[in-house]
Amino acid sequence: MSIATFASRLYLAAVFFFVFLPIGASVVFSFNSDRFPTLPLASFTFEWYAKAFSDDKIWDAFRNSVAVSLTAAAMSTFIGFSTAYTDFRYGFRFKAAYLALALLPPTIPLVIMGLAMLAWLSQIGLSGTLFGIIAAHTVLGSPFAMAVCRLRLHQMDPSLEAAAWNLGASEWATMRHVVLPFSAPALISAFCLTAAVSFDEFAVAWFVSGLNRTVPVAILEILQGNVDPQINAIGTVVFITSMTLVVIAQTIFMRRNRNG
Amino acid sequence: MATSSRYAFTWRLPMLIWQAAFFVVPLVFMAAISFWLVKNYRMEPDFILKNWSKMLGRGFFWDAYWITLWRASLAALVISLIAFPASYSLAYKVSESVRRWAVFFLIVPFFTSYLVRAYAWQVILAENGVVNAVLGQVGLGPFTMLNTGFGAMIGYLTLTLPLVIVLQTFSLSGVDRNQIEAAWNLGCSPLRTIVQVIVPSARVGLIIGAVFCFILTFGDFVSPFYLGGSKPPTLSILIIDTTKSGQQWPRAAVVALIMIATLFCTAFAAVSAAYRKRTR
Numbered sequence: 284m285s286i287a288t289f290a291s292r293l294y295l296a297a298v299f300f301f302v303f304l305p306i307g308a309s310v311v312f313s314f315n316s317d318r319f320p321t322l323p324l325a326s327f328t329f330e331w332y333a334k335a336f337s338d339d340k341i342w343d344a345f346r347n348s349v350a351v352s353l354t355a356a357a358m359s360t361f362i363g364f365s366t367a368y369t370d371f372r373y374g375f376r377f378k379a380a381y382l383a384l385a386l387l388p389p390t391i392p393l394v395i396m397g398l399a400m401l402a403w404l405s406q407i408g409l410s411g412t413l414f415g416i417i418a419a420h421t422v423l424g425s426p427f428a429m430a431v432c433r434l435r436l437h438q439m440d441p442s443l444e445a446a447a448w449n450l451g452a453s454e455w456a457t458m459r460h461v462v463l464p465f466s467a468p469a470l471i472s473a474f475c476l477t478a479a480v481s482f483d484e485f486a487v488a489w490f491v492s493g494l495n496r497t498v499p500v501a502i503l504e505i506l507q508g509n510v511d512p513q514i515n516a517i518g519t520v521v522f523i524t525s526m527t528l529v530v531i532a533q534t535i536f537m538r539r540n541r542n543g
Numbered sequence: 544m545a546t547s548s549r550y551a552f553t554w555r556l557p558m559l560i561w562q563a564a565f566f567v568v569p570l571v572f573m574a575a576i577s578f579w580l581v582k583n584y585r586m587e588p589d590f591i592l593k594n595w596s597k598m599l600g601r602g603f604f605w606d607a608y609w610i611t612l613w614r615a616s617l618a619a620l621v622i623s624l625i626a627f628p629a630s631y632s633l634a635y636k637v638s639e640s641v642r643r644w645a646v647f648f649l650i651v652p653f654f655t656s657y658l659v660r661a662y663a664w665q666v667i668l669a670e671n672g673v674v675n676a677v678l679g680q681v682g683l684g685p686f687t688m689l690n691t692g693f694g695a696m697i698g699y700l701t702l703t704l705p706l707v708i709v710l711q712t713f714s715l716s717g718v719d720r721n722q723i724e725a726a727w728n729l730g731c732s733p734l735r736t737i738v739q740v741i742v743p744s745a746r747v748g749l750i751i752g753a754v755f756c757f758i759l760t761f762g763d764f765v766s767p768f769y770l771g772g773s774k775p776p777t778l779s780i781l782i783i784d785t786t787k788s789g790q791q792w793p794r795a796a797v798v799a800l801i802m803i804a805t806l807f808c809t810a811f812a813a814v815s816a817a818y819r820k821r822t823r
Contacts, residue, residue, distance in 0.1 A: 291632040298629045299648065302705055305663035306655055308673070312666060320666055322676040362561055365554040373551060385558050388566055390806070392762020394779040395799040396569075402576055402792055403569035418565045425558065454550045479654045486764070490786070502658050506769065510666075518659030525654045533647065 306522065313515035320512070331516040341517065344501040348482055351413055351497055355420035356478035362421065363428025363473055364466065370429075371436040372444075386426050396423070397490030404491055411493025419487045424477030431476065431536070435469030436462075468535050475532035479525040570803075577796040584790050594793040604781070604798070611777040612805065614692070615761040618699040619753040622707050625700070626752070630711035631737070634718075646712065649705040660701050661765050668694060668770070690772025698766025703759050707752040714748020715741065750817040754810050761806060778802050 313332070317325040335341050366385045370378075388396070400419045404410040409418075439462070447457040463470075485499030492500050498521055505511050580589040598604050633645050652660070667673045668688040678684040688694050718741055726736045742749065760766075764779035773780050778798055785795040 288636065291628065291636050294628050295632050295645075298625075298704070298708070299645075301700070302649070302652055305660035305667070305701060306652065308667055309659050309663040312663065319669065319671065320673070321669075321671055322673050358561075362557045366558040369551075369554045369558075373555070381555075381559075384562055384567075388562075390758055390810070391570070392758070392779065392802060392806070394762055394764055394782050395573075395802060398782055398786055398792070398795055398799055399569035399573040400565070401786070402796070403565075403572045406572065418561075421561060422566045425561070429558075454547060476654075483654065483656050485656075485658055499656060499658060502656065502662075506658065506662060514659060514662050518656055518662070521659070522655050525656075526651070529651065529654045 309515045309518050310522070312512055313519045315512070318512060319510060331513045335513040335516045335520075338513075340496070341498070341501060344496045344498045347413060347492075347495055348497040348499075351416050351420060351488075352478045352481035355417045355424055355481040356474045358417070358421040359424030359428045359477040359481075360432075360470055360473045362425040363430075363477075364432045364470060366425070366429045367432035367436055368462070370433060371439075371441075385429055388422050388426055393423075393484070393486035394490075397487040400487055401490040410491055411495065413495050415491040416488050416495070416497065419491060420477075420481040420484060423484060423487070424480050427480060428473035428477050431473040432466060432469045435466050435536075439465050468538075472532040472536040475528040475535075479528045479532075482521065482525055482528075573796045574800055576793050577800060579793050581791060581793055586792060594791075594797050598794050598797045603775075606775045607778050607781045608801070610775050611761060611779075614695060614699075614767070614777070615757050618696065618703070618760040619757040621696070622700060622703055622756050623711075623749065623753045626704060626707040626711050627749075630708050630715055631741075633708070633712045634715035635723075642712070642716075646709055649709050652701075652705050657702060657765060661698055661769050664694075664697055664701065664770055665689065668697065689770060690774075692771065695766045695771030698770040699756075699760045699763065702763060702766065703756040706759075707756050710748055710752035710755065711745075714745040714752070717748070718744040747817045750813050754813045757809060757813075758806055762802065 311324070312320045314327055314329070315324050316328040316330065366382075370382060375381075396419065400415065401410060404412075404415040404418075409415045443461055443465075444457055447461050448454070452460065483499060485497075485503050488497045489500045489503055496504070498517065502514055502517060505514055576586060577594055578590045578592070580587045580591055580593075633642050637645070669675070670685055670687065670689070674688065675685040678686070688697075722740055722744065723736060726740045727733075731739070762779055764777065764783060767773055767777040768780055771777075776784065778801075782795045782798050782802075785791045785798065
């Protein structure tokens with residue numbers, strides 16, 4: 284191995300070390316008895332997990348998070364799929380503006396989305412409700428769902444639909460028996476990804492949640508108090524939840540794409 | 544088969560309706576309340592310029608504006624430079640399957656809680672934290688890293704580095720290999736090949752990576768607050784303080800609108816620079 288290759292491998296390793304250091308550290312600290320962890324590590328403990336799991340507020344937040352992320356994911360996936368299908372199937376005037384509107388939300392800082400949603404939801408009497416968080420997370424998730432669905436539809440032969448119509452199927456029947464089955468892996472992936480996005484989102488949720496905290500909002504509120512290692516315990520559980528969703532999304536999308 | 548319009552609109556409308564109700568209208572409404580009056584902690588529809596003059600006439604607003612702009616610009620530049628060697632290795636020096644796995648692992652952090660990662664850095668960088676413990680072994684430190692610009696930059700790196708590397712890797716992979724090999728065959732040194740062949744060809748992707756880095760760091764409040772010490776506050780911290788403690792939503796809306804205007808101008812300038820014809 285030449286020096287240049289070695290140096291570039293070392294650099295890559297350093298970058299990945301930096302990226303995964305906080306994630307790994309938080310998992311390690313979650314089992315470490317020190318309140319202010321340092322090296323060498325103190326003894327092994329489940330104390331922080333016990334503390335987090337015996338906290339009713341955390342359980343309430345967890346139930347809210349699950350309800351919000353499943354609903355927001357279902358709605359994001361539906362909106363994302365219908366937008367992707369429109370883009371795939373139709374050309375029309377102002378289509379560029381239509382797509383720009385669909386893809387714009389990630390460019391607006393979350394704090395600003397939070398403020399705008401808070402002001403608007405208070406105006407229409409929905410602030411502090413779970414629906415408010417769901418509405419905002421659907422906006423944030425649908426561009427990702429659209430991207431995933433669009434990638435899949437891109438692999439579908441457009442004449443497949445035409446063939447079904449020629450054989451006498453209506454557009455609705457074609458959607459049900461041809462397009463949807465073909466898109467199924469993308470729909471599942473999009474659902475998992477947007478659920479993960481919603482499950483981790485804290486800025487907008489913090490502005491609009493009121494008393495209905497989600498897990499990241501609960502973490503944010505603990506963070507504002509003192510140093511508290513139960514954040515690491517909660518973070519590790521959240522990490523495992525999100526990762527499970529992402530890995531499911533990835534394997535389903537990759538496997539079906541290879542076969543299909 | 545003639546397209547039925549009912550079918551077409553079934554797929555076209557959901558996004559329009561939802562984005563209108565919960566994206567466009569909230570932002571427009573926010574712009575409107577920036578002209579409203581706050582009286583006894585309640586907002587009343589009005590058309591006054593007081594919120595704008597109160598914010599824009601204050602020194603602390605402009606301090607926050609410049610520190611936010613400076614930090615986001617610095618982050619876009621520094622993080623692009625840190626990402627480049629890694630993206631270069633991923634695009635040219637590793638096999639296809641290694642590249643795919645590397646991109647997958649760079650997307651993973653995006654789905655982990657940024658708050659928890661920032662908290663982990665708080666512990667790692669603390670005065671008697673992990674980094675200072677390691678440095679202490681070789682007789683260095685302790686260094687103060689929390690509540691400084693350095694701490695905020697570590698947070699920005701955590702937030703954006705993986706994304707910037709992914710975007711750069713995609714754009715570098717798209718450069719025509721023949722061009723690179725031609726440059727080498729003609730005796731061009733590796734460094735000169737990068738500067739004169741690779742960077743110009745991959746320019747659009749590199750600039751888009753930097754723009755995303757700028758957008759994310761410009762709007763982030765976690766790193767400047769929990770790692771940067773929030774003195775001086777950035778614009779996003781100013782929005783939170785103004786909204787949460789003072790109930791002064793109209794003034795927070797002014798800050799938000801100025802942020803959106805700055806972001807759009809920056810993104811527009813950068814993207815038009817990216818797509819400008821090379822003059823040579």
